[in-house]
Structure formats: C-alpha cells, structure tokens
Amino acid sequence: MDRIPILKLGRALLVSIQVDIHDRLAKALEEDLSERIVATGARGVMIDISGLEIVDSFMGRMLDNIAAVSRLLDADTVVVGMRPAVAITLVELGLSLTGVKTALNVERGMTLIGSGQYEEIEGDDAPGGGDERDEG
Amino acid sequence: MPIRESDDVVRVRQAVRVQAVAAGLGLVDQTKIVTAASELARNTLDYGLGGTVRIETFTGNPRRGVRLTFEDNGPGIPDLERALTDGYTTGGGLGLGLSGARRLCNEFEIESVVGQGTRITIARWK
Ligand SMILES: Nc1ncnc2c1ncn2[C@@H]1O[C@H](COP(=O)(O)OP(=O)(O)O)[C@@H](O)[C@H]1O
Ligand SMILES: [Mg+2]
Numbered sequence: 380m381d382r383i384p385i386l387k388l389g390r391a392l393l394v395s396i397q398v399d400i401h402d403r404l405a406k407a408l409e410e411d412l413s414e415r416i417v418a419t420g421a422r423g424v425m426i427d428i429s430g431l432e433i434v435d436s437f438m439g440r441m442l443d444n445i446a447a448v449s450r451l452l453d454a455d456t457v458v459v460g461m462r463p464a465v466a467i468t469l470v471e472l473g474l475s476l477t478g479v480k481t482a483l484n485v486e487r488g489m490t491l492i493g494s495g496q497y498e499e500i501e502g503d504d505a506p507g508g509g510d511e512r513d514e515g
Numbered sequence: 516m517p518i519r520e521s522d523d524v525v526r527v528r529q530a531v532r533v534q535a536v537a538a539g540l541g542l543v544d545q546t547k548i549v550t551a552a553s554e555l556a557r558n559t560l561d562y563g564l565g566g567t568v569r570i571e572t573f574t575g576n577p578r579r580g581v582r583l584t585f586e587d588n589g590p591g592i593p594d595l596e597r598a599l600t601d602g603y604t605t606g607g608g609l610g611l612g613l614s615g616a617r618r619l620c621n622e623f624e625i626e627s628v629v630g631q632g633t634r635i636t637i638a639r640w641k
Binding site: 399400401402403432433434435436437439440462464465467468471472473474 | 525529546615618619
C-alpha cells in the first residue's frame with residue numbers, strides 16, 4: 380500500500396487507518412488530506428484509528444498536524460476509535476493531543492463535525508452534494 | 516533484527532508485540548512496550564543511521580516480560596541528560612521518544628559514546 384484511501388462522506392472526509400503504517404505513508408496521508416480539504420471544500424475530517432494498536436509520538440504529531448492544518452483550511456478534525464490501551468499509553472508517553480478532538484466512534488464523530496450525511500457516501504456524483512467539487 | 520528503513524520499524528513493532536503476548540503481558544503493558552520500541556527503533560534509524568534490536572522474553576520467577584536491546588554505530592549522544600528531557604530534539608521531532616520510552620518501561624538503560632554509537636536496553640514486565 381503506498382497511499383491511504385480518503386473517502387468523501389457528505390461534507391466530510393473520512394480516513395480509516397486499518398493497519399500499522401510506516402512513517403512515510405503517514406507523512407503522505409498528511410499531505411494528501413490537506414490537498415483534498417482544499418479540493419473538496421470539506422468542512423470536516425474524521426480519522427478512524429480503531430485499527431491502530433499503538434500511536435507513538437510520530438503518529439501523534441501527525442494527528443496534531445492534520446488537525447492544525449485543517450483548522451487553517453476551515454475544517455474540523457476529529458479522531459475516532461482510539462483504543463483504551465492506546466490512550467493510556469499516549470498520556471504516559473507525554474502526548475495529550477490537546478489540539479485534536481476525539482470521539483468514541485464514527486457516529487459520534489460525525490455529529491461532532493456536524494455532518495451526518497451518510498447517504499452521500501457515494502461521494503462526488505451524489506445528489507445534494509451542493510457546491511462541492513472533488514478532483515480526487 | 517535489522518533496523519535500516521522505515522518498514523523495519525513496523526516489523527520491530529510487530530515482533531515485539533508477538534513476544535509481549537508470548538511473555539504473558541496484559542494489553543496495556545503490551546501497548547507500552549510496543550510504543551517504546553517504536554520510538555527507539557525510529558531513533559536508531561533516524562539518528563543512529565541504522566542498527567539492530569535484540570528481543571528477548573524472560574519467564575522466570577517472579578517476573579515475566581520482554582527485554583529489548585537497541586544498538587547502533589551512529590554518532591552517539593553527547594549529552595544524555597539533555598536528550599532525556601521532554602521536548603528536547605535535534606531532528607524536529609516532539610522530543611518525547613527517549614523520555615517517553617523511559618516512562619513506559621520498568622527498566623531503561625542507555626549507554627552512548629560520541630563517535631561510536633548508542634545502546635539502549637528496556638524491559639517491561641508484569
Ligand atoms: N540512537 C541515537 N543516536 C544518536 N542520537 C540520538 C539517538 N536517539 C536519540 N538521539 C538524540 O536524542 C534526541 C531526543 O530523541 P527523542 O526523545 O526520541 O526525540 P525526537 O526523536 O523527537 O528528536 C534526538 O533528537 C537526537 O538528538
Ligand atoms: Mg525519537
């Protein structure tokens with residue numbers, strides 16, 4: 380895998396990290412996401428990390444960066460599905476991810492970023508997509 | 516096992532997980548030692564210019580756990596106390612790898628000689 384897929388869900392972008400990824404892939408995701416926020420005019424970014432068995436300082440910094448960049452681009456970021464053992468470990472590592480919003484699951488995450496439009500999972504051509512455009 | 520590229524860091528995480536499970540560590544302890552291993556493997560790669568890790572389990576009385584030894588022949592660390600301070604980085608990181616790994620483990624030993632390299636041993640047990 381050389382790219383992590385980014386889905387468009389209504390006015391939000393959804394990324395699901397399902398396997399352990401190496402640093403270059405994480406870096407690529409950071410760049411891809413900022414481009415897609417601009418290209419789609421997305422108002423929210425949801426990152427599902429329920430598949431991640433650990434989050435270390437590199438990945439933590441990536442999540443923080445994504446949140447900071449999307450804030451500048453007028454989009455909210457929410458990280459969902461963090462495992463309890465991961466949360467405990469992150470705090471002891473010294474990383475509290477204060478700049479990142481979190482939610483327990485995708486549904487709550489969608490509420491948090493104000494985009495509950497699951498029916499638009501088809502993405503670009505779905506009716507009601509408003510003025511959004513997606514080059515991806 | 517070798518640590519030469521960023522895929523190797525992923526492999527180290529996976530191998531440490533397997534051994535932590537085999538040693539009978541609980542989920543939180545597994546997560547802590549794997550996270551510490553990830554930090555140290557990345558340092559070995561990024562700062563130590565590559566190196567190795569040895570993974571051992573111990574199941575003796577009274578403790579069961581995993582011990583990891585990271586070794587590289589890189590530039591070494593001139594000021595260990597500073598390198599172990601939260602937030603200290605020479606590479607634009609968060610500076611939490613060494614200090615965080617120390618907090619996540621029951622045992623943490625570091626030896627470093629400038630111009631020769633660095634050896635770090637950590638262990639987590641139940
Ligand atoms: N194996 C190593 N060889 C040489 N220097 C190292 C090594 N590991 C860590 N360091 C030094 O210690 C500093 C702190 O490391 P760390 O706490 O992991 O933070 P970061 O990786 O974010 O810089 C590094 O920036 C580097 O200068
Ligand atoms: Mg580090």
